[in-house]
Amino acid sequence: MRVLVACEYSATVRDAFRARGFDAWSCDILPTECDPQWHIQGDCLAVLHQGWDLLIAHPPCTDLAVSGARHFAAKIADGRQQRALDFVQALLDAPIPSIALENPVSVISSKIRKPDQTIQPWQFGHGETKATCLWLKKPAKAEADKHCRWPRTACASDAARAKPLERAQPHVPRYCRRNGRPVGRILDRI
Numbered sequence: 116m117r118v119l120v121a122c123e124y125s126a127t128v129r130d131a132f133r134a135r136g137f138d139a140w141s142c143d144i145l146p147t148e149c150d151p152q153w154h155i156q157g158d159c160l161a162v163l164h165q166g167w168d169l170l171i172a173h174p175p176c177t178d179l180a181v182s183g184a185r186h187f188a189a190k191i192a193d194g195r196q197q198r199a200l201d202f203v204q205a206l207l208d209a210p211i212p213s214i215a216l217e218n219p220v221s222v223i224s225s226k227i228r229k230p231d232q233t234i235q236p237w238q239f240g241h242g243e244t245k246a247t248c249l250w251l252k253k254p255a256k257a258e259a260d261k262h263c264r265w266p267r268t269a270c271a272s273d274a275a276r277a278k279p280l281e282r283a284q285p286h287v288p289r290y291c292r293r294n295g296r297p298v299g300r301i302l303d304r305i
């Protein structure tokens with residue numbers, strides 16, 4: 116299965132796919148920080164037609180994320196936001212059977228379409244809270260790690276903060292993990 120990870124220089128997602136046996140390639144206008152053997156340095160729009168089975172895309176959010184809304188007027192006026200939206204639309208329209216495009220909460224929702232799924236890092240074993248939106252074509256929704264289903268505050272090491280949540284949700288994991296290592300002890304049962 117051929118996987119294109121567009122707008123990625125870190126090779127994080129690419130190498131996760133490669134480790135699982137996929138023929139995965141990263142593509143970014145920047146050089147990769149990792150093995151360049153499977154990195155395409157250049158405009159990802161130019162390689163979308165090369166017979167990929169799955170596209171994972173991380174387009175820049177600088178001109179789209181609502182966290183920067185105070186700059187929207189200038190970005191709309193000079194066309195930056197529309198160019199960013201056109202780039203996203205081109206990725207979503209790629210002739211690839213399965214697509215997952217990731218961005219924070221952004222104007223993609225109002226200007227193109229609402230995301231198909233919104234996930235949180237803490238659902239996948241990381242301690243952070245950051246709403247991450249996915250626009251999907253075909254792939255099943257991202258499945259949260261079943262050991263990591265807890266509200267953010269349940270990651271607190273402060274048992275007093277965790278208690279009310281644990282009462283509401285008694286079967287929560289003992290630890291919140293970050294980079295695979297446990298952080299912030301929480302009680303698994305009360």
Ligand SMILES: C[S@@+](CC[C@H](N)C(=O)[O-])C[C@H]1O[C@@H](n2cnc3c(N)ncnc32)[C@H](O)[C@@H]1O
Pocket residue numbers: 121122123124125126127142143144145157158159160173174175176
């Ligand atoms: C939000 S960053 C994503 C970084 C990614 N998560 C990683 O781990 O490398 C967006 C990336 O899109 C890249 N980019 C912007 N326009 C591009 C294009 N036309 N083709 C390929 N990459 C592009 C930028 O260089 C930047 O690295």
